[in-house]
Amino acid sequence: MSKLEEIASAVERGKAKLVPGLVEEALGEGIDPLEILNKGMIDAMSVVGEKFKNNEIFVPEMLVAARAMKKGVEVLKPSLASVGDVSIGKAVIGTVQGDLHDIGKNLVCLMIESAGFEVEDLGVDVPAERFVEAAADPAVKIVGVSALLTTTMPAMKNTVAALNAAPNRADFKVMVGGAPITQEFADEIGADAYTTDAASAASVAKAFVVG
């Protein structure tokens, strides 16, 4: 098994204690830090996302895999600094005003970060104005809006309307999700995408940015 395969395997299995050491070893062997990031970790997280989508693994396994990757990225960061900004864009993600649910939002944050985005987690109970303010950052490519309650769907509608009215709207995509949300609702309120799970959200976000 190559070093990159070892890293990928450790990430997939959520071995947060092993990954930093393996990344150090890979760097010591002269492997390109970008290759370690992309092939050793981001690709591994894509596998994790697929398994999650197919119910082969569940939330805990996905969380520990994402955390293991994070540990590896910490070790990799100084080496990546020399090659410049390696993130594929910035994503800001939050749960709409009046809604305190954070499970789906947190999973999407983790998977989108694991796909190579810089993520700003706006938290829960986020007013529409806060989404718009965060989206004003020129680095933002994705705005993720989450709602779990049918009663907070109107807040999602208001948030997307506010984002759609932003002067820099062409610079970012709006993605929505949450238990009561449907493709029809996403279309109706003018979101760019709706996904049913965190892994799909990461794939769609990546496709928006890198094609």
Added chain:
Amino acid sequence: MYRKIPFTRSELEIIATTPARGNHKGLDIRNTPVTPRENLDALYYEKKPFWMPWYSEARGLGSKIYNEKLGRGQGQDITDVFGIEWEFIESAGGAIVRPGSPHLEDVNDWKDVIKIPDVSDWGWEEEARGNVLDPRFTHEFTFINGFWFERLISFMDFMEAAVALIDEDQQDAIKELFEATTEMGCRIVDKLCEVYPLMDSINIHDDWGSQAAPFFSQEVAYELFVPFMKKITDYIHSKGRIATLHSCGHTEDRVQAYIDGGFDMWGPQPMNHIHDLYEKYGDRIVFAVWPDKFDPETTSEEEQRRLARKFVDDFSQPGKPVVISYNGAFAMTPAFCEEVYEYSRKKYLEING
């Protein structure tokens, strides 16, 4: 218990209406040959109901004490007995812990952070004096938040609670914590049985899934949850009561765990495939089922009656009784309800003799 009583038209007469429960509006009670309580006893203990009952034929036994100490309050912000703050969300009609400042970060520290209360002196007797139970109906007490995953989430926030489930360094502590919370549950069962001799059923909450999938694997379910479920359901059964489960989410792949956990009934949410579940497990657990969707406003009475008969036919196999779920509340029209009663009554006479 079950005995053959021929159907007569006079049974269709409406003699009372139950109070609304959940999103079930008040249900018309008919001039039935046995009480709704006797029917549910026959359903659960002999698998031979007299008719197909709506879930709301069992009455909820409300408890301010439980809801303020261990539940989610009743329309107001509360701090529960463990010091967890629950924020009431008016628009949702429920309370939630605002995430971000977990009470417990590592389950190994639970004994320093979580004090298991003595539930015996919470004033159950006094509260029961104000709760007069009607012996014609089954009464069900609900343990909101339960004693396991939902409780752990309230202590730790969801993400940390989920990770803890597969963290070898925390799993033994989780078992210790669940042993303690389950024991607390058993002590509450003691008090409830003492102060409510007419209480028949206890419903325990533990949400196990999202709209798409279970939160955790079958292995985790059996390792960390089923033994504690079984402990309390065995205890409830030893007191001559029924144990029912409220577990939200798309968790049909965990039904065997619910059965092995000792539950007599589970009410799945609509994203679960109820027909498949009924076929596969209906002889081992009672499901709260619902009819195929129709619009009561635009569906003729004749069609509603046809749909009612189809619904009964779908869910009335011998030895596989069901109750009608809150998910079927949309169908509570006079025609549908009357047809379900009459048709199921006659059908069970054929089946049960």
